[in-house]
Amino acid sequence: MKFFRAVLLVCAACASSGAAEDWFDRAADKLSFSAFQDTFRTRASGTLSLEGFNIAQPPPGMLFTNGHTLFSPRLSLFADSQIGEHVSGFVQVRADRGFDPTNQNIRVRLDEYALRLTPWKDGRMNFQVGQFATVIGNWVARHDARDNPFITAPLPYELMTNIYDGKAPHSPLDFIDFQLDEKYEYNPIVWGPCYATGAAVSGRLNKFTYAFEVKNAGPGSRPPLWAISHLGFGRPAYSARLGYQPDLSWKFGVSASDSAVYAPNAAVSLPRGTNRHDFVNRLVAADAAYAWGRLQVWSEIFYSRYDVPRVGEAHTVAGYVETKYKFTPQLYGAFRWNRQVFSKINLGAGKMTPWTDAVWRLDASTGYRFTAHLDLKLQVSTQHEATTHSGLPVNLAAQFNLRL
Numbered sequence: 139m140k141f142f143r144a145v146l147l148v149c150a151a152c153a154s155s156g157a158a159e160d161w162f163d164r165a166a167d168k169l170s171f172s173a174f175q176d177t178f179r180t181r182a183s184g185t186l187s188l189e190g191f192n193i194a195q196p197p198p199g200m201l202f203t204n205g206h207t208l209f210s211p212r213l214s215l216f217a218d219s220q221i222g223e224h225v226s227g228f229v230q231v232r233a234d235r236g237f238d239p240t241n242q243n244i245r246v247r248l249d250e251y252a253l254r255l256t257p258w259k260d261g262r263m264n265f266q267v268g269q270f271a272t273v274i275g276n277w278v279a280r281h282d283a284r285d286n287p288f289i290t291a292p293l294p295y296e297l298m299t300n301i302y303d304g305k306a307p308h309s310p311l312d313f314i315d316f317q318l319d320e321k322y323e324y325n326p327i328v329w330g331p332c333y334a335t336g337a338a339v340s341g342r343l344n345k346f347t348y349a350f351e352v353k354n355a356g357p358g359s360r361p362p363l364w365a366i367s368h369l370g371f372g373r374p375a376y377s378a379r380l381g382y383q384p385d386l387s388w389k390f391g392v393s394a395s396d397s398a399v400y401a402p403n404a405a406v407s408l409p410r411g412t413n414r415h416d417f418v419n420r421l422v423a424a425d426a427a428y429a430w431g432r433l434q435v436w437s438e439i440f441y442s443r444y445d446v447p448r449v450g451e452a453h454t455v456a457g458y459v460e461t462k463y464k465f466t467p468q469l470y471g472a473f474r475w476n477r478q479v480f481s482k483i484n485l486g487a488g489k490m491t492p493w494t495d496a497v498w499r500l501d502a503s504t505g506y507r508f509t510a511h512l513d514l515k516l517q518v519s520t521q522h523e524a525t526t527h528s529g530l531p532v533n534l535a536a537q538f539n540l541r542l
Contacts, residue, residue, distance in 0.1 A: 177222050179220045180219040183541070184215045184542045185213075185283060185284065185539055186212075186539070186540040187537060187538070187539050187540075188209075188211050189212070189538075190209050190210070191207065191208040191210070191533065191534070192207055193206050193207065193533055194531030198531075199290055199298075200290070200291065200296040201239050202322055203241045205241065208239055210239035210240075211235070212233070213234070214283075215232075216228065216230050223256075224257060225254070226254045227252060227253045228252055229250065230251070231247070231249065233245070233246045233247075237330070238330070248269075249269075249333055250270050250333055251270075252266050252267065252269070260342075261342050263339065263341040264339065265337070266337065266340070269333050269366070271331035271332065272328065272332040273350070273379045274377050274421070275328070275423055276391055276425040276438060278332075280436075281330065283537065284539070287470060287503060287505060287515075288460075288474060288503045289517045289536075290517065292438065292458040293458055293476030294326065294440045294456040294476075295329070297478055297497060298325070299324060299326060299454060300452075301419075301444055301452075302323055302324050303360065303404060304323055304400075304403055305407045306400060306447045306448070307446065307448055309448055310448070310484065310485045310486065311485060313452075313483070313493060314483070314485075322360070325358040327357070328357040328358055328421075328440070329357070332353075332358075332364070333361075333364050334353035335355075335365060336351055336354055336371075337352055339351075345382060345383050347381035347382075348378075348379070350377070351378070352374050352376055354371050355369055356419055357395050357421060358397075358442075359375075359397075359401070369402070372402065373397075373414060375397035377393065378393065379391055380392050380393075386429075387429055387430050391426075393425070394423070397418070397419050397421075398414050398418065409447050416445070417444075417445040418444075418445050419444050419445075420442070421441070423440045425439075432465075435459070436460045438457055439456070440454075440457065441455050449483055449493075453481035456476075457477060458477070460472065460474040460475075461474075468506055469505070470504065470505050472502070472504070472505075473500075474502075476498065477496075480493050480494045480495075495524045497522070497524070498522055500521075501518075501519045502517065502518050503515055504516050512540055512541075513538075515537040516534075516536050517536075520533070
């Protein structure tokens, strides 16, 4: 709890200092650069995020620690550039304790980079190449700390299933045996924003938006596989999204993806005469968003099917509904209901069992923006699994964001 008290004190000190706010404004103005009669423009920005967690073991979602508390600082640096009217690019570099909160040492990592070509000013078509977030769903577009009203991601983006992309199961019993100490080796439906490497085409046509991408790794792949230096295009992953906005309040979308279930290092564990191309993950999803006055609502539902050797097909359905209400221009509250269920597999002798426990989770958060550069979020969550008979665990989180 010391972290939570420290964050509140820092926020209060910064928010009460008009001189500090003026300094941030001046610093932000100096982070822009232009040349060649303004045909080349670039702007640097950054976010310092300090996250603290009070965790009921085992850790939920994308938290990787054996303790009950975790401090996860992160410095994110961005550079956005424009070359003429049609070419732009961006880079994101992070220094943190891991892509997802862990207790390892701080390291520097290149998370995103891309070059984009926009032939027409109306945005009907854009071409992009590099390492960047997936086009699937509507949460990824608001996953950044500046836009996400919560500290953690929705359940479909962070619940580890029994899919283990580095090794195929020896049997159905082996498949359902989840090893908590190897949690990072398992896969969710979509791993956060999934910054895999590849190319995309996207655009807007009247009330419709579209996006199609070819990446080196699927939406549920682990972060170590996203870089082209770690995984090539031996088996590309294909993803697409079609969006429709009938008016200013409503947005709808459908997504689909086709990718390999297993990484190349799983080849030795696959049945003789097969390779990883034979085992496919197919994903379909639908999303909706609504905004009216101070109220915003988002929802997504996913259906994912995996071909699992020695097991057969494994299916899962997951979704959430998320609301945010602004009480004042500075203060908001948010609530999210998450649910994920799993199909049954045959263990032999006609015995059927779900391949992972069904889960529901409740998240509630509040955020306060002290200034244009400083905000604080607090979150409380509880999660229940179908076979767990103990009381509901309570997990707390706080996030302090300082932006330039």
